[in-house]
Amino acid sequence: MSLNLTHLQQLEAESINIIREVVAEFGNPVMLYSIGKDSAVMLHLARKAFYPAPPPFPLMHVDTTWKFREMIQFRDRMAAECGLDLIVHVNEEGVRQKISPFTHGSSLYTDIMKTEGLKQALDRYKFDAAFGGARRDEEKSRAKERIFSFRSANHRWDPKLQRPELWNLYNTRIKPGESIRVFPISNWTELDVWQYIHLENIPIVPLYYAAVRPVVERDGMLIMVDDDRMELKPGETVQYKSVRFRTLGCYPLTAAVESTATTLPEIIQEMLLTRTSERQGRMIDHDSAGSMEKKKQEGYF
Amino acid sequence: MAHQSDLIEQDILAYLKSQEEKSLLRFITCGSVDDGKSTLIGRLLWDSKMVFEDQLASLEADSKKVGTQGGAIDYALLLDGLQAEREQGITIDVAYRYFSTDRRKFIVADTPGHEQYTRNMVTGASTAQVAVILVDARKGLLTQTRRHSYLVSLVGIQHIVLAVNKMDLIDFDQQQFEAIRRDYEQFAASLGFGDITAIPLSALGGDNMIEPSANTPWYTGPTLMNYLETVQIEGENREKPFRMPVQWVNRPHLDFRGFCGTIASGVIHPGDELLVASxxxxxxxxxxxxxxxDLPEAVAGQSVTLTLEDEIDISRGDMLSIPDTPPIHARHPEAHLVWMHDEPLQPGQIYLVKTASAVTPGRVTTVQYAVDVNTLEQKKTTTLGLNEIGVVRLELDRPISFDPYRLNRHTGSFILIDRFTNATVAAGMIISAAPLEPQNAPLVGFNANSFDVDGEPSRRINLSDASFNGTVSVVDLAGEAGTIGLDVSAGFLDYLGKGNRVLFRLRNVGQLSAVAVMAYEHTLSFEFDRTAEGVSILVFKRDTRFGSRVPDDDGTGI
Incomplete structure (x- = not known):
């Protein structure tokens, strides 16, 4: 008798099924690549889905211009190694207005550089399906979102008008201008993602590993000084600490944690032994209760 | 999160190794608003240490603000995802939650218990292997318990937990628990479940949730967590005949042609013989x-790419199977249909039928009967409204490969999609191929004149427009033994131009040329099927609006 499939094998099979379905049913799909560990897993699954061919769609990164420099280097390397076209989109209007997370607050900044940037890019390239690496265990409003999540022509998500999703029969029908966001790793948890990275030896951005980095303590969080756009407030000093990141985003909005974990097993060990959930490192959730739900309705991933 | 925390601390590699063999269980919880369902799931998350510190902080804050436990921790708030629902104090959709122990990872579909939300329960149950059916120990079985159980059986779940909750409110009384258990087993006997396990619980107090409760010394069965960790579900699809719907054909270059799909059932090895049902x-x-x-073996549940020894024509929508037990390949399935949309079913109207293997236009020809989900009685009806369930017969534009749902949940299920709104309007579970009998499409009257001139068809048939109505009409020429010719009217072409189709029934394949000539002359398209009586040809006007973007096939066959 054959061995039973493990939970990771089952999750992998489901994700590959989802990715193939999108390619079979949509004319112009794209994979939104955020460079983090979830994107790394999603990209790896896409490569597995179409092996020996490369995935038949481009990667797209909506660059807020405030990403960690190491993320950008990693992004370019991975796209080249996988043989995929990489589209980098920046909201030039936001750049002209000098929108900054330091001066405009995380809410407005996210709205303009991420949500607006994403909508611009989807409109410009007329993508009808966009893969995203969101997981349902990350945040409460995501727990109810479908794997194939319908978006209106102006990119809005309506939680009350979701299509029922049964078995693995996904309704992929849309009208011109509408689109579907697809979340192939919806059913993965943070621990699943790390275990899979470990098992499959998937490359991740070095920022996930502990190293001595320049940080500033601000509002109870450790913010890394990644370039000279970060101005110190009175009383703040740059300290050198052994830190790593549990989640990666824009450097001014992503808090580091003090850590000595320099290997993947150590990262997983640390994650299992600490009891702080992942999105705490991202300031977006702190703005107001239900903030993610509001952002999603407006078109944020 | 602290499973095996010592091992995690001392030997993380050993821990990771031990976690690699974990299995996955999907289950659904069914109960009404005040059965304590959200509390039960919240408690499982809580007790399996899947609640993080910052979530705890917001849970404490939320419990004070909107909680129903007088400021104490309200576990249910861990579940209520969307803000609008939180304010109403009810869960209105399907939410998926995750937790894991050292043995298993769990995916819980949390669905509401309101009558109008049959739709959500069927959705959540469609992927579940186990159902936890909650009853309030004070109330015993209610109408909704029966309803939930019927829906769970309809969707093919075999393993049932009867969670008798709020035992603390009846002083953990064994007699009352046993009475509820007996009632349920009696009621459920007709539903054909594989096994039923009744557990006396208090989700709020934690009794028999993880650890055996000191309050129920008379209970010797498993705790809820214990049951979920050990119920045997692995390999259930593996002993069935091999099935793989082809999802994608991978052709990176001329020397490689791989057929990609997720194995629905069975086991496959290199060298095994496969049949293409179509x-x-x-x-x-x-x-x-x-x-x-390369793998020496692949099993149900895996997504794989197969290459074959011979170059045979296979495309998306085909089903690969073992040759001696092929799937049914037919155009007229009979199925249970759960209607999920405000707009009721329109018999005769074309919907898109999406199965694991194909998307095919088709229509419901008849509603055999509807099932009252509260009494399980059958009633006569001509249509189905939101949250109604019935047995229907379908006519598909072309045959599809499928299995009865009770034999295979993956190859026996389908959804119906409205072609105009693109809404998912129904979920279907195939019972079998419908017995062959004349369908109820209106028979078109036609004027037939005999010709006896050499070289001319023996019969010329004039397709006048007066009788074409509905979206599919049938021209039944199965009674014509000789050669035929077809004369069309402007009304007939106009009818096709609006997206309607006409099904021609012919006695023999020699008569096909008449239809082909007509199609050639008027730029029509058709699909051909061999039937028990002869041949059937579905004639339609191809819609060029869709054709431009995806030149070959947009998957709908239109």
Whole structure:
């Protein structure tokens, strides 16, 4: 008798099924690549889905211009190694207005550089399906979102008008201008993602590993000084600490944690032994209760 | 999160190794608003240490603000995802939650218990292997318990937990628990479940949730967590005949042609013979290709790429199977249908039927009967409204490969999609192929004149427009033995131009040329099927609006 499939094998099979379905049913799909560990897993699954061919769609990164420099280097390397076209989109209007997370607050900044940037890019390239690496265990409003999540022509998500999703029969029908966001790793948890990275030896951005980095303590969080756009407030000093990141985003909005974990097993060990959930490192959730739900309705991933 | 925390601390590699063999269980919880369902799931998350510190902080804050436990921790708030629902104090949709122990990872579908939300329960149950049916120990079985149980059986769940909750409110009384258990077993006997396990619980107090409760010394069965960790579900699809719907054909270059899909049931090895149900062609598996190297075996649940020894024509929508137990390949399935949309079913109207293997236009020809989900009685009806369930017969534009749902949940299920709004309007579970009998489409009257001139068809048939109505009409020429010719009217072409179709029934394949000539002259398209009586040809006007973007096939066959 054959061995039973493990939970990771089952999750992998489901994700590959989802990715193939999108390619079979949509004319112009794209994979939104955020460079983090979830994107790394999603990209790896896409490569597995179409092996020996490369995935038949481009990667797209909506660059807020405030990403960690190491993320950008990693992004370019991975796209080249996988043989995929990489589209980098920046909201030039936001750049002209000098929108900054330091001066405009995380809410407005996210709205303009991420949500607006994403909508611009989807409109410009007329993508009808966009893969995203969101997981349902990350945040409460995501727990109810479908794997194939319908978006209106102006990119809005309506939680009350979701299509029922049964078995693995996904309704992929849309009208011109509408689109579907697809979340192939919806059913993965943070621990699943790390275990899979470990098992499959998937490359991740070095920022996930502990190293001595320049940080500033601000509002109870450790913010890394990644370039000279970060101005110190009175009383703040740059300290050198052994830190790593549990989640990666824009450097001014992503808090580091003090850590000595320099290997993947150590990262997983640390994650299992600490009891702080992942999105705490991202300031977006702190703005107001239900903030993610509001952002999603407006078109944020 | 602290499973095996000592091992995590002392030997993380050993811990990771031990976690690699974990299995996955999907289950659904069914109960009404005040059965304590959200509390039960919240408690499982809580007790399996899947609640993080910052979530705890917001849970404490939320419990004070909107909680129903007088400021104490309200576990249910862990579940209520969307803000609008939180304010109403009810869960209105399907939410998926995750937790894991050292033995298993769990995916819980949390669905509401309101009558109008049959839709959500069926959705959540469609992927579940186990159902936890909650009853309030004070109230015993209610109408909704029966309803939930029927829906769970309809969707093919075999393993049932009868969670008798709020035992603390009846002083953990064994007699009352046993009475509820007996009632349920009696009621459920007709539903055909594989096994039923009744557990006396208090989700709020934690009794028999994880650890055996001191309050129920008379209970010797498993705790809820214990049951979920050990119920045997692995390999259930593996002993069934091999099925793989072809999802994608991978052709990176001329030397590689891989058929990608998720194995719905069975086991496959290189060298095994495979049959393509639609064409009857066979070949053997050459390789099972994955990025981590070729596999010596693949099993139900895996997504794989197969290469075959022979070049045979296979495309998305085909189903690969073992030759001696092929799926049914037919155009007229009979099925249970759960209607999920405000707009009721329109018999005769074309919907898109999406199965694991194909998307095909089709229509419901008849509603055999509807089922009252509260009494399980059958009632006569001509249509189905939101949250109604019935047995229907379908007519598809072309045959599809399928199995009865009770034999295979993956190859026996389908959804119906409205072609105009693109809404998912129904979920279907195939019972079998419908017995062959004249369908109820209106028969078109036609004027037939005999010709006896040499070289001319023996019969010329005039397709006048007066009788074409509905979206599909049938021209039944099965009674015509000789050669035929067809004369069309402007009204007939106009009818096709609006997207309607006409099904021609012919006695023999020699008569096909008349339809082909007509199609050639008027730029029509058709699909051909061999039937028990002869041939049937579905004639339609191809819609060029869709044709431009995806030149070959947009998957709908239109």
């Amino acid at each position: 064409s009857g062609r066979t070949s053997r598996v050459a390789r099972i290709v994955t990025m981590n190297g």
